[in-house]
Amino acid sequence: METRNSIRPPGPVVIDIENITKEYVMGEEVVRALRGVSLQIRRNEYLAIMGPSGSGKSTLMNMLGCLDTPTSGRYEFNGKNVAEMDDDELAAVRNREIGFVFQTFNLLPRSTSLRNVELPLIYAGINPDRRVERAAQVLADVGLGDRIHHKPNELSGGQRQRVAIARALVNGPSIILADEPTGNLDSKTGEEIMELVENLYQHGNTIILVTHERDIAAHARRTVHLRDGLIEMDHVGFIPELDLPVAR
């Protein structure tokens, strides 16, 4: 863990959002999940988004990952206005520039690790030989070289999340978005996953991590606190006195 405090010099701005809002209309009621969020994230950053349940973390994450579009506000990804992209362009950005890691892993249950990791490569139009080669390589990188022909139900939770991380990495994305990646894991396995994430950071990946757990957020180099759809605090590093335990 001696590397924990080493901060790699930040690169150019990847994500630039300004005054983003998101409202969900539920019949009569309007849920304001985000109420004006501005944020800049640079390449090589390792950012944790913290906040209590329902504070809008996932909503923000989906926005950043081009899965969702804001009700208002501006979003530039790698200098391009996301609002102007059509569906196919958004899919292409998700495919090549963004790697998603989900709390529930979201692996295809009947496909092997290899086939799961191949999926983004198929959507990228990579030929089958290179696909298998690349997927197997990335699986080996996350420590699953001997599990490539296993299906998710033949793997432990930690191993499943490793497959998911390999899948997020396989197209060499600009950023990795992980929404509560340890939420479904015991603390020991969670810690192992966080070590892997740390490793990715050290190898030049940009990481955005959503969590409501202090221990997990403590791995990041920058922390953004959300509350009721607003940024409450945005600071460098992890300050134990500030980052109080939050109610679930």
Added chain:
Amino acid sequence: MKRFLYELGESWKIAAAQMRSNLTRSTLTALGVIIGIIAVTLMGTAVNGISIGFDKSMAVLGDDVLYVTQWPWKPVDDWWNYRDRKKIKTEYAETLNRMIAATPNSNLVVAVPTSNFMRSIKYGGNQVNNVFVLGTTSDFIITSTIDCTAGRFFNELESRGGANVVVIGYDVADALFPSENPIDKSVLINGQLFKVIGVNTRQGTFLGLFSWDSMVAMPLGAFNKYFSAKTESDVRVKVKDKTRLADAKDELTGLMRRVRGLPPEKKDDFSINEQQAFKSTLDPMKNSIAIAGLFITGLSLFVGAIGIMNITFVSVKERTKEIGTRKALGARRRTILLQFLIESTALCLLGGFVGLAFAYLMCFGIGKAVPSFPIHFSLGLVLISMIVSILTGLFSGFAPAWTASRLDPVTALRYE
């Protein structure tokens, strides 16, 4: 383009995996399509068979033969105008033949008289009723496609002499001589003995239309000697060049008017027909049978398609989260659309294959059990069935696949 192919390959794999993991469900759903395809294919073979049998029956008439008759071969509203026409006499044939011989460059070859009557025919203890007894000349073989499987047709000598000889149809021979060679045996018709000199090659019957198989032919002389004069007669005339049938018809009309001695101001008091006239009367009937049959069996395929549509909707619902995940990983709308279309199509195609196999076996069985049943399996039918299966798959998969492709990624990911 390359990406499309990869996505296509991926979709097929998913479809296969999906079917394997939901085996019972897939089988039951495919059953609808299987039954539909069996029904449609069997109906197709029947329509095919009817069409072929029809053409075969038409071929009996010959496409290069004109028929001089009292009544036209088409439904008429003013039947009273035809009722009082003079009968066609068999002697006309001789007159016509003399005229043809005297006409340079005639487009007609030969005129052949035929008279017919329904009679029963006996040999030993065996009897066949309602046999179509035909009296004609030896020239008859020139005008018809008739062939002998054993023996021969009667010759000119027998024809002129009115010898007591007969050529019998295949079915007649079969019924009268189950275990004997019919040639040179004597059969009893109308109390007279006739020597069998030939048996026709099997032609096959078709929906009660005329077939040589249940016919007996004898020299006209013999026919006239033993059967009452109240027989139906006509004269058939072979045409030299069937591409100039209309000219031949005009020529024959002219000859017949001379035979009948009609002054120019009088209308024809006879009809000249050809195969085509018969065809155009029966074709619409044949087509309505085909359309009605295919429509009704098509309904069962439609029910099968609805089943597939239903199951594809279920599949989309069940895999909402998977769809969300795929979208998060970069699947485009058309990727998802394609995936579910291929799933429904694969299911239909599989159903189609199985249905076709069953239909083939059934056709085979029916053909063995009831040889006369008009049924005909063809490669074209296989291709059409496959295309119909694919179209059914696309049709039934479209709505669910479209729904899936339009799913909002976030909503899909949040779906539990």
